[in-house]
Amino acid sequence: MPTPTQDILPAPDTDITIAILEPRELRLRGYEEALLTEPVFRIFSGTPAQAIEDRSVHVLLLGSQTTPGLFERIQEIRRQRPDLRILVAGTHGDDETIVRCIQAGAKGYIDEACSIPEFLQAVHIVSQGSIWAPRRLLSKFIDRVLDAPPGTKLAAKPAFSPREREVLTLLVAGFSNREIARNMGIEERTVKAHVAKLLRKVGVANRTALTMHTINHALLNLP
16 A cells, blocks of 8 residues: 655645646546645646646646656656646556656656545555655665766765755755745855755765755654
């Protein structure tokens, strides 16, 4: 059963706007009906281009049949909207497909045959910037995204300053540099400097790897 890497849910009074890119009418209506059982969910009405451009959209539900170039499509959306959380919905996705979706920039993959409660939980988790994927795939994904040179040993328990720990906590929760800066009351360039230092300390190449390594090695006392 798919499980989140963190159990972080939005506050009950926080509206979450979801855009659905699914050309199959029956599946589209099914997604909408399921989502509208949650009072906090709002369905975006507009074209795919408008959904990507509109900053009020938090989550993009992407049907895996919407395009043959699924991974390229995810990467292109991420280039246009780095803050947009993408959840891919597909039919019995094999391990390789799920891992490649997350590598491309999606926050999760949900099987279309899942239960409605599981689907809603996946949307909640992804909306907070956490990754939703089958647990059996997490180690495989971590191995790929760490991207450390041969022979490099990752620091299991590096020492963090209180400021670095605060930045890392917000980063793992899915906040952008701008959002971290606003929450902490510091400049965005200062956040970037902290993130760069965290990457060096942990020994990973990017933010995704930093998030996964932090969770996998319990570097923080996360909720």
